[in-house]
Amino acid sequence: MHSPSRTDVEERAASGVSRAPRARVARTRERPRSPWARHIAVRALERARVGPRALTLATGLAASVPVIAATVKAVRDGWVPTADQAIIATRSYDVFTSHTPLVGQYSYAGHVTGQLTHSLGPMLYWLLAIPAHFGSSASITETIAAANVLSIVGVVALARRRGGLVLMFATALAVALMCQSLAGEVLHDIWNPDAGLFPFTLLIFLCWSLACGEYRLLPLTALVASYVLQANLMYFAATVGMLAVAAAGLLWPLRSRKRVRAAFAEGARAQRRSVSRFAAAALAVAAVCWSFPVADQLTERTGNMTLVVQSATAHKSTLGASAGWHAVVRAVGVRPWWLYVPVDRWQRQYDVRKAPRAHTEYSAVLLLLALAGVLAVSLARRRRDLASAALIAFVLCGAL
DSSP states (O other), X not given: OOOOOHHHHHHHHHHTSOHHHHHHHHHHHHSOOOHHHHHHHHHXXXXXXXXXXXXXXXXXXXXXHHHHHHHHHHHHTTOOOOTHHHHHHHHHHGGGSTTOOSSOSEETTHHHHTSOEEOXXXXXXXXXXXXXXXXXXXXXXXXXXXXXXXXXXXXXXXXXXXXXXXXXXXXXXXXXXXXXXXXXXXGTOOSXXXXXXXXXXXXXXXXXXXXXXXXXXXXXXXXXXXXXXXXXXXXXXXXXXXXXXXXXXXXXXXXXXXXXXXXXXXXXXXXXXXXXXXXXXXXXXXXXXXXXXXXXXXXXXXXXXXXXXXHHHSOOOOOOHHHHHHHXXXXXXXXXXXXXXXXXXXXXXXXXXXXXXXXXXXXXXXXXXXXXXXXXXXXXXXXXXXXXXXXXXXHHHHHO
């Protein structure tokens, strides 16, 4: 029998494995997995996914502790709606009746034109309609608290998607500190300016994620943005600005003709279909959310939207640009508003009339310059995530 030559032995040694083991390895790879093995593999993957989700949920709930604690205290003390809260509770009860509201809560914007003006839509009433009909008075404020907790958990989850564990923990800490700087009632209040605060915070991260290309968040963004816009007119400028940044970020991949041709190529058909489905879902959500305000605009002699535009464009005396600058300085300079508890809930309205201290103003200027530097560098390096975050930060400062 022919014995292997020296050359054959050397080749096998160099390969590090003999032919027989190779055949066995090949047969092992081709052998199909049993159902039990597949089940074990699926369970292992599920456990690997549950771990990060549980950590995110736990971090979000930890950041929500101030909201939960304030709500429990209010319910124990026998919370009942009064003043504007009572009007909101009554209008929420009207949702399932023939007197369902088409617009939102009464707005002080009407003082500018002398005509009765409301917030843009009734979505706050929709949120509270079921507890107003079938629950106790406490269930109304508990519903707002639950929406705020969900918003905080969403903020924490999106922060992890954008910056990993470090940003997630930093965001959770910032939210908890912000809660400590607010009056306890704000954390669960059904008053429309307060009821939109935490969903507005969620909208910041939704718009940032959209600008980074997460188009699957389009329907949720449409829902949250509609709710915030209809809650109170004070959120209008910031919301519209952030939505513009989100739209610009989504269109970032189409910034050149070559990229446009690649996006509309035959190989990208599946991607286009996916984007189209989520965009169509977002449009459907927006159509439902704005159907009642549009009905009011079409059926009333002077629709509420017209009155809001008239109030916004009316020439009346204002506090001036100095008050706006003072608000920006106190919001971002050392020590910012959201790190300390005011004497009362109206103190910050008086703070904008007074000039801040020099070190607070200098720190705010340095922070804004640093933010401008981040924006310039990120645009130069085509970092869409950092550029959109910087732009959203400028939008929020400008909206103050």
